[in-house]
Amino acid sequence: LVTEDANFMGEQVFMSNDFINMMWRRTSFLLRVLKKGYNFILTDADVIWLRNPFTILTTNETQELDIQLSADFYNGDSTSVSNPINTGFYFVKSNNKTIRLFEKWYEYKDNATGLKEQDVLQNMTWKGVLGDLGLHFRFLETRLFSGFCQESPDIHAVVTVHANCCRFINAKVADLTTVLRQWLSFRANPSNQTTRSEER
Incomplete structure (x- = not known):
């Protein structure tokens, strides 16, 4: 992945120029992945997987969906474009x-000064681009695909936890460590054990 003059080795502070550049570079790379025919889950490094997301993302009910997007806050309607998109976790099928x-998304880059790629995709959904392209999509409820913006109330169901609404790496690490400790404590209780078949 060529980064030209940019150096993405260290922390890129949220909404800094390097951060925005990195996010657009990622979008370009993911377009290449789709063009090669691969489906993928995009998961940020600050997302903890507590359970297997494929048991929810790849079911008979989701076969027709082209893209499944996480949201900072979930309004109760999985097809409502008023759900605020979070591009830190989503599942896309290549077609x-x-x-x-993704081509249209990346085309907006040069006319989106000061906007990260997530903001641009949000604007596109508000303008009806997903529907115009004939995409079948849904937003993932935060009860299952949770984050710090809107925490899941159901530890028995939550699948992933994203350190969104948390700006700096040190804070993310500290808060996710707390989540992991709570999860391990929950799992240590014999009454909360699940079988391997239930987790697949």
Whole structure:
């Protein structure tokens, strides 16, 4: 992955120029992945997986979905574009519609000064681009795909936890460590044990 003059080795502070550049570079890379015919889950480094997300993302009910997006806050309607997108976790299937979405998304880069790629995709959804492209999509409820913006109230169901609404790496690490400790404590209780088949 060529980064030209940019150096992404260290922390890129949220909404800094290097951060925005890094996010757009990622979008370009993911477009290449889709063009090669691969489906993928995009998961940020600050997302903890507590359970297997594929048991929810790849079911008979989701076969027709092209893209499944996480949200900072979930309004109760999985097809409502008023759900605020979070591009730190999403599942995309490779097809002509999703490839065109990512192409259009990246085309906005040069006319989106000061906006990160997530803001641009949010604006695109508000303008009806997903529907115009014929995409089947849903937003993931935060009860299952949780984050610090809107925490899941159900530890028996939560699948992932994202350190969103948390700006700096040190704070993310500290807060996610707390989440992991709570999860391990929960799992240590014999009454909360699940079988391997239930976790698949």
